[in-house]
Amino acid sequence: MARNKKNADGRYRYRVYIGKDANGAKRFKSFYGSTEREAKAAAAEYRAALGKGLDPEQSKATLGKLYDDLIAVKKAKGIGQKSLDRYADNRDNWGELKDMPAGELKAADFQKALNRLADWHDGKPPLSHFTLTNLRSSAKAAYDLAIPEIVLYNPITKVACPAGAPAEPREPITEEQQQWIRETPHRAQRAAMLLLYSGLRRGEATALTWADVDLDDATITVSKGYNFGGKKTKTTKTPAGTRVVSIPKVLVEYLKTQQDGCLYVLHNPKGERMTEQGWKQLWKSYMCDLNVKYGYDGKQNKNRPGGLPMVIDTFTPHQLRHTFCTLMYFAGVDVLTARDQMGHKDISVTLGIYTALDKKFKKKKINRLDAYLKKQSVG
Structure with missing residues (x-):
């Protein structure tokens, strides 16, 4: 470590030898400070990191490169393509920061970027708090992976996540779509009926065995889920996820015909557990068949050249879970019971759904009262 004279701008500089270049010339990295002690401390910290494995050749690696390394590790661990795509989206959401050297970015840079994304910018709406939190978490993971080979420390730990836009509520499927599920035979019908009338998560439904189903008592015992990335059974998402779900008669009667x-209650044509790709193919086929039957009155071929345009409102497996919670609301099930049925860790999640439904449907009830009073006054 070599000391240099005080610079013309008043700062002190210390240099650290980091090896030779391709031509054999010595290479140094400079550190600056307003005092000798400050510059020397920064240089000492870097030198210590070299001793722990910091690679000077990668010191200019960009934030985007850190994300690419993280994605490679996640892919090697077998996580799904949907999650990999989310990491790539997070990388791109950082905008110009992704092309800057990660080791030179400070907490203030990330804080400024998050604050910007939490508000309207360049004609784009603000991101939700959930998305912003996910963005921050992914950057933290990317930096953690890069220490100490590429960066010295993780600036994300000092970054606060702004509120952002309220998360958009997941809409339940309509009564007409519920009827489609009940009345349309398809290999996916069993999965759709199960999710719609039990509120199970997709992973919970994938791990469900017939031994967990008591049709005499009209209950389903949920004690495990399935990790699609790791391809193994796991404990439920939260301790609250371990529960006994009471199911309605319509599901009981349907399941009696399905044994x-x-x-496994849900399985592929070979009787094996459903995979991530299996779910995707099954659901795609299901939506295509519903589209033919209810969008084209069964008069078109879904396999026609170029594909058949989707004219119905499609829905996802998770929407069926949300719809089950909505059905409990309309049935007058109290929020505590609904929480236990859904396996929500925090009752605020269930309350959020119930409160949103209150706001939506109580307004309609008041409108009916207005119409009734107006009719009375006319009479």
């Missing part, structure tokens, strides 16, 4: 001797 097929397989271990």
Whole structure:
């Protein structure tokens, strides 16, 4: 470590030898400070990091490169393509920061970027708090992976996540779509009926065995889920996820017709547990068949050249879970019971759904009262 004279701008500089370049010339990295002690401390910290494995050749690696390294590790661990795409989206959401050297970015840079994304900018709406939190978490993971080979420390730990826009509520499917599920035979019908009338998460439904289903008592015992990335059974998402779900008669009667001797309630044509890709293919086929039947009155071929345009409102498996909670609201099920049925860790999640429904449907009830009073006054 070599000391240099005080610079013309008043700062002190210390240099650290980091090896030779391709031509054999010595290479140094400079550190600055307003005092000798400050510059020397910064240089000492860097030198210590070299001893722990910091690679000077990668010291200019960009934030985007850190994300690419993280994505490579996640892919090697077998996480799904949807999650990999989310990491890529997070990388791109940082805008110009992704092309800057990660080791030179400070907490203030990330804070400024998050604050900007939490508000209207360049004609784009603000991101939700959930998305912003996910963005911050992914950057933290990217930096953690890069220490100490590429960066010295993680600036994200000092960054606060702004509120952002309220998360958009997941809309339940309509009564007409519920009827489609009940009346349309398809290999996915069993999955759709199960999710719609039990509120199970997709991973919970994938791990469900017939031994967990008591049709006499009209209950389903949820004690495990399935990790699609790791391809293994896991404990439920939260301790609250372990529960006994009471199911309605419509599901009981349907499941009585579905017992097929397989271990799993939901399975592929070979009787094996559903995979991530299996779910995607199954659901795509399901939406295509519903589109033919209810969008084209069964008069078109879904396999026609170029594909058949989707004219119905499609829905996702998770929407069916949300719809189950909505059905409990309309049935007058109290929020505590609904929380237990859904397996929500925090009752505020259930309350959020119930409160949103209150705001939406109580207004309609008041409108009916207005119409009734107006009719009375006319009479």
